Amino acid sequence: MEFLKLLTETPGPPGREELVRSVILREIQGVFDEVKVDTLGSLICTKKATSGKAPAARVMLAAHMDQIGFYVRHIDDKGFIRIHNVGGFDPRNLTAQKVRIGGKKEIFGVLNPAGKPTHVATEEDRKKQYQISDFFIDTGMTAKKVNDSVRIGDPVTLVREFSELGNFVSGQAMDNRAAVWVAVRAMQRVKKTPYDIHVVFTVQEEVGLRGAGPATFGLDPEICIALDTTLACDTPGIPPEHTITHAGGGVGIKVMDGASISDRSLVDQLVQLAEKKKIPHQLELLPAGGTDAGAMQRSRAGIRTITLSVPTRYIHTVNEMVHKDDLHAARDLLSAWLGG
Numbered sequence: 001m002e003f004l005k006l007l008t009e010t011p012g013p014p015g016r017e018e019l020v021r022s023v024i025l026r027e028i029q030g031v032f033d034e035v036k037v038d039t040l041g042s043l044i045c046t047k048k049a050t051s052g053k054a055p056a057a058r059v060m061l062a063a064h065m066d067q068i069g070f071y072v073r074h075i076d077d078k079g080f081i082r083i084h085n086v087g088g089f090d091p092r093n094l095t096a097q098k099v100r101i102g103g104k105k106e107i108f109g110v111l112n113p114a115g116k117p118t119h120v121a122t123e124e125d126r127k128k129q130y131q132i133s134d135f136f137i138d139t140g141m142t143a144k145k146v147n148d149s150v151r152i153g154d155p156v157t158l159v160r161e162f163s164e165l166g167n168f169v170s171g172q173a174m175d176n177r178a179a180v181w182v183a184v185r186a187m188q189r190v191k192k193t194p195y196d197i198h199v200v201f202t203v204q205e206e207v208g209l210r211g212a213g214p215a216t217f218g219l220d221p222e223i224c225i226a227l228d229t230t231l232a233c234d235t236p237g238i239p240p241e242h243t244i245t246h247a248g249g250g251v252g253i254k255v256m257d258g259a260s261i262s263d264r265s266l267v268d269q270l271v272q273l274a275e276k277k278k279i280p281h282q283l284e285l286l287p288a289g290g291t292d293a294g295a296m297q298r299s300r301a302g303i304r305t306i307t308l309s310v311p312t313r314y315i316h317t318v319n320e321m322v323h324k325d326d327l328h329a330a331r332d333l334l335s336a337w338l339g340g
């Protein structure tokens, strides 16, 4: 799990995916025939069909590299930093977090909402529901030092170490580094394929699927597969009809979410293949939210598209948890399908 640890601990908010891209580039040496970076920053890795039957069907996989994060919005005269979010945070999860500011120099700070500590808070204070605009970063440095090292627009990410907990891995940015891991590990297994495969590590998914659309247009694939995390709501306090997926229950084969409805024949094909190969899998229906599939499906004149997902607990927090068996199931199903 060293590669996944490195992926989750490398910062990459939307628009600033360059460090994650470098980590992937190092890992995929020798796996693809061609590697390039498109205008928006997505990493496009191509493996040509080995079957020799021309022309081969073009398949595109998309795994977004970005994670939810922030940009520096304002520095006040005491050196406290205000931020603007890029991606959907729940402000309830942001109190007392450590953050990294990735400007000219890497700087760390703590994130808290403006307000009184519990000892002196009134009943009224305690009821307050914070917005992201209430939060500020304290770097411990003087205003002058902050202004020397931090600029408006510098990227900010939460900091949390990767850890293995029982059969799970936990950390920040499992969404979507877990799926990046799946894409790389699956491709390392695909020696023969009837397809021309383009694996695209996309940018800016968390701010509205912005990288996937242009990449799809450029590659003009016939089949698209988005690789992403999805909710595993199999934890206390969530009624069974809202479970979405079970952690440890296998790779999610998506039927629909808020941004796309999967191509029916691809759903059937992947379910049949999973059954044949005895790969644990589950059908997934997510009422809201989406993946790069939403942009890929609507590219050009429309493209047959599906999402394979990795069930994830506590999604969009710094302690996202993924079951190792689900990572392996996603890798196995994807590589089996790509191998024809």
Ligand SMILES: [Zn+2]
Pocket (backbone or CB within 6 Å): 064, 175, 176, 205, 228, 229
């Ligand atoms: Zn995602």
